[in-house]
Every structure is written in C-alpha cells, then in structure tokens.
Amino acid sequence: MIWAESTLIVLPHQFCEREVSTSRRVTLGCLPSWSLRSEKKPCSPEAKCALFTVQKALPILRDGASIIFTSSVVGSKGFPGVSVYSATKAALRSLARTFTTDLKARKIRVNVVSPGTIDTPGLRGLRNLDAQGLNEHYAAAIPLGRLGRTDEIANAVSLLASDESSYVAGTELFVDGGMAQV
Numbered sequence: 061m062i063w064a065e066s067t068l069i070v071l072p073h074q075f076c077e078r079e080v081s082t083s084r085r086v087t088l089g090c091l092p093s094w095s096l097r098s099e100k101k102p103c104s105p106e107a108k109c110a111l112f113t114v115q116k117a118l119p120i121l122r123d124g125a126s127i128i129f130t131s132s133v134v135g136s137k138g139f140p141g142v143s144v145y146s147a148t149k150a151a152l153r154s155l156a157r158t159f160t161t162d163l164k165a166r167k168i169r170v171n172v173v174s175p176g177t178i179d180t181p182g183l184r185g186l187r188n189l190d191a192q193g194l195n196e197h198y199a200a201a202i203p204l205g206r207l208g209r210t211d212e213i214a215n216a217v218s219l220l221a222s223d224e225s226s227y228v229a230g231t232e233l234f235v236d237g238g239m240a241q242v
Contacts, residue, residue: 069128069217107151114159114170126221127170129156130213131232133240135174149174153232160230169229171220176236179207203238 110129121127134142135149152172159170177183177198179191189197191207199205216235219225234240 069130069221106148107155110152110155118163121166121168123166123168125166125168126225127156127159127168128217128220129170129172130217131172131174133174133176133234133236136232136234136240156232157230169220169225171225171228171230172232173213173216173220174232174234174236174240175208175213176234176239177202177207178210178213180210201239202236203242206237208235208237 114127117127129152131149131152134146135151135153137146139146153174156170156172159168163170177194179194184190184194187194187197195207198207213235216233220228220233
C-alpha cells in the first residue's frame with residue numbers, strides 16, 4: 061500500500077495478507093460499516109485486504125482523493141488453471157465500482173489498473189526464462205507484440221492518481237498491449 065492524503069494505491073494482497081483471515085466470511089454492507097464479525101459469505105484474502113486497507117485509510121484521505129487497486133487481466137479473461145486467482149482479481153473490479161458509489165459524497169475516485177504480461181523478475185523466475193524467452197513465449201498473444209514494462213504500469217497509475225483523470229471513477233484501465241480487449 062502506498063498512500064498520501066490524496067492518493068491510496070492498494071497493491072496485491074501478498075503485501076498485507078497477514079492482516080486478514082482466510083477462514084472468515086463476508087456479509088452485504090457498505091464500506092464504512094463492514095466488519096469481520098458479521099461475515100456470512102466467502103470473500104477472498106485479496107478482496108479483504110483491499111476492503112480493510114481502504115476502510116482504515118478513509119479517515120486520512122481528503123475529499124476528492126483517488127484510490128487505485130492493482131488487479132490483472134486475468135480478472136476479465138478466461139485463462140485455464142487460474143479460476144480462483146481470476147475471481148480474486150475480478151472482485152477488485154467490483155469493489156472499485158461499489159466503493160465509487162459508497163464514497164460519492166466525498167468525491168473519492170476508485171479505479172483499477174489491470175496489467176497484462178509485464179516483464180518482471182518474478183515472471184522471469186516463474187517461467188525460468190530471460191527477457192527474450194518471455195517475449196517469445198507471450199508476444200503472439202499480445203496485439204502489440206511485446207511484453208509490457210513496469211514503467212508503463214507506473215505511468216497508468218500516475219495518470220489515475222492525478223487531476224488529469226478527475227472525471228474517471230469506477231473504471232478499470234487495462235495496461236496490457238490490447239490482450240484483454242482483443
């Protein structure tokens with residue numbers, strides 16, 4: 061999580077999963093009043109992390125702030141073998157929509173950045189490939205014909221955090237070379 065009084069960026073749940081219980085259940089309710097004690101339905105650790113992070117940050121975020129979740133194209137695509145992971149990413153998209161309406165009185169914008177295949181040390185290690193090998197493995201599935209770079213994700217987040225996107229709320233920005241859209 062990265063924040064200032066005007067921007068909250070919620071990173072993937074691995075950074076805060078120790079703070080949430082995966083054995084609890086969720087109930088319907090709006091953001092400010094939701095708690096673990098009233099849980100009734102399943103909720104992913106990632107969704108809980110996002111919910112609790114935003115809930116705790118609300119008192120220090122100014123009106124008109126921007127909240128940005130990081131998700132993934134897998135939340136929108138039907139890739140085999142990653143159904144549970146995909147569902148957790150889709151949950152972030154839903155939270156952005158509903159938090160946008162929950163926070164409309166404070167004019168807080170909530171959006172999602174969904175990266176596609178990005179050349180990172182983590183992906184290289186997962187696939188046991190160097191940058192060239194990754195590009196050969198994934199490029200054909202990406203309309204722009206290459207993997208993304210981390211600075212391209214940072215640029216998208218910077219845009220959503222800035223006043224340049226002051227009328228953008230409840231949306232998902234895909235930074236994926238067209239992979240999720242084509």
